[in-house]
Structures are given as structure tokens and as C-alpha cells.
Amino acid sequence: MTRKNQGPALAPAEEAARYLENAKTILSEKAGKKDGLYADVKYVKMASGTAYSAALLILDEFLKQKEGLKFTKPTSIEDYTNxxxxxxxxxxRLLVEVYDELHIAGYYHGTSSARTIQLGLDNVRQMLTYI
Structure with missing residues (x-):
């Protein structure tokens, strides 16, 4: 699949930041936050998956920088953490927290807790500083 009408490919950090921004947009425009809870879990799941994908992009780039030619894409969360x-x-530790907050609570379980999702987004933002 090719990127149509999007110009040159973005650097990994820019691409991850774009994913993170897309997740925030989904939450603010579609999920409907009231009293610290999101109204539409469908969009929480979508945003959580997008933000978690940003974290994986960051980790892949981090590992590429550290491992060089020996790099192969990890196949599980255990492989990433090890x-x-x-x-x-x-x-x-940030990876473990993002996995719990965004992948498990947000995407898999569909939490409506805005606090949990915000913690996950903040942790992904911190991960961005590593690449």
C-alpha cells in the first residue's frame, strides 16, 4: 500500500507524533468527554489503538538505533520489553504503562476513564523523547 498525495515519508519521530495527534483529535472530536468519562467507547478504542501504534513506532526506531543491522521487528510485548x-x-517502564493504559484498558477493554487514557497519551509523549 502506498501513501497517496502525502508527500515524502515522515521521519519516525514525526510519524509517531502524527499518530499521537490523530488519537487526541479522535478523542476530542468524537468520544464526548463529560465528568472525566468518555461517552463513546468505540472512539476511545480507536484512539487508544492509534496512540499505542505510535508507541510501537517509537520502540521500533529506538531498537533500530540501538541494534543497527541486527534489528528485527519484535513479535510480542514480551519481546519488546526484554x-x-x-x-x-x-x-x-513507560512501555509497560502504555501497554496497560492504552492497549489493555483503552483498546482491549474499552475503558471510559479519561484519566487512564490521558496517562497513556502522556507516557507516549515521553517515549517520543527517546528517538
Whole structure:
């Protein structure tokens, strides 16, 4: 699949930031937040998946920078955590939190908690500083 009418490919950090911005837009325009809860879980799941994808883009780039030619794309969350742990324990902790907040609570379970999703988004933003 090719990118049509989008110009040259973005750098990994820019692409991850774009995903993160898309997730925030989905939440603000579609999910309907009231009293700290989102009204439409469908859009929370969509935004959580998008933001989690940004985290995986960040991790892939981080590992490419560390492993060079030996890099192969991780195939599981355990593979990501084991490999990232070798290089940076703080990034590994952020990954575990993002996995819990966005992938499990947000995408898989469809939490309506705005606080949980916001924590996940903030953690992805912190992960961006690593690439």
C-alpha cells in the first residue's frame, strides 16, 4: 500500500507524533468527554489503538538505533520489553504503562476513564523523547 498525495515519508519521530495527534483529535472530536468519562467507547478504542501504534513506532526506531543491522521487528510485548530493558529501564517502564493504559484498558477493554487514557497519551509523549 502506498501513501497517496502525502508527500515524502515522515521521519519516525514525526510519524509517531502524527499518530499521537490523530488519537487526541479522535478523542476530542468524537468520544464526548463529560465528568472525566468518555461517552463513546468505540472512539476511545480507536484512539487508544492509534496512540499505542505510535508507541510501537517509537520502540521500533529506538531498537533500530540501538541494534543497527541486527534489528528485527519484535513479535510480542514480551519481546519488546526484554529487548528495550537491555538499553533503557525507564523506557521499558513507560512501555509497560502504555501497554496497560492504552492497549489493555483503552483498546482491549474499552475503558471510559479519561484519566487512564490521558496517562497513556502522556507516557507516549515521553517515549517520543527517546528517538
Amino acid at each position: 529487548r528495550v530493558r537491555k538499553y533503557d529501564k525507564k523506557l521499558m
